[in-house]
């Protein structure tokens with residue numbers, strides 16, 4: 001592909017869902033956040049519901065694991081689908097969660113419960129369906145590599161009824177060089193390494209912008225990067241080194 005174009009932009013976002021530390025593969029009602037949100041959007045737009053009965057929250061005790069924007073989308077979607085009860089489990093405290101504080105307030109106003117400092121520890125199931133889960137109550141310890149205080153186990157374990165578990169633990173990049181058959185330099189987080197002035201990768205004709213560069217981030221940054229990378233590609237194409245594409 002590279003030889004056919006004068007410049008290439010990679011802006012594929014980050015979509016590989018982070019997994020829970022505990023194995024949930026034996027139950028069919030523990031699902032990734034995007035499966036739940038996409039189904040909600042599809043049916044909201046008039047498509048027929050999928051055959052998977054676990055993609056809707058109606059009449060269920062829903063547990064959403066995570067504390068970012070995606071988790072907030074899931075809890076508020078679930079409560080509006082008339083879930084019996086919706087609880088958000090997050091491993092740090094309210095002050096250290098990545099999602100917006102205003103969304104937490106709005107979610108609380110809609111009746112969502114937040115169990116802060118809660119780390120899932122075990123799924124309790126009946127055959128292949130989870131009926132409840134246990135979680136360890138944590139306290140905040142030392143500051144970790146993200147600059148936030150790390151949750152540490154207090155030895156207390158609690159149980160919560162859950163007939164739908166939604167995993168919203170964030171996203172990370174796919175194996176980009178494999179997917180695009182490129183060999184560009186990546187960071188230790190597997191995001192694309194760029195020079196942030198030009199959004200140019202280690203291969204001068206390949207540019208990258210948005211979440212694939214920043215890791216899961218915000219729309220405003222994606223818009224900013226889109227504008228900057230457009231200018232940068234324009235300048236690159238104008239430069240005398242590039243011959244006009246036939």
Ligand SMILES: Cc1cc2nc3c(=O)[nH]c(=O)nc-3n(C[C@H](O)[C@H](O)[C@H](O)COP(=O)(O)OP(=O)(O)OC[C@H]3O[C@@H](n4cnc5c(N)ncnc54)[C@H](O)[C@@H]3O)c2cc1C
Pocket residue numbers: 011012013014037069070073179209210211212216217218219220222
């Ligand atoms: C559920 C959810 C909730 C969010 N809530 C908020 C919020 O409230 N506020 C906020 O600011 N941000 C929020 N974000 C983050 C925000 O959506 C992203 O930061 C932003 O969209 C990143 O823009 P992007 O252009 O880098 O990537 P994206 O918007 O993710 O676009 C990437 C595009 O590339 C496509 N793509 C991926 N791989 C390939 C491929 N191999 N070939 C072709 N196409 C490909 C994808 O289908 C997608 O269309 C949320 C994200 C999610 C997932």
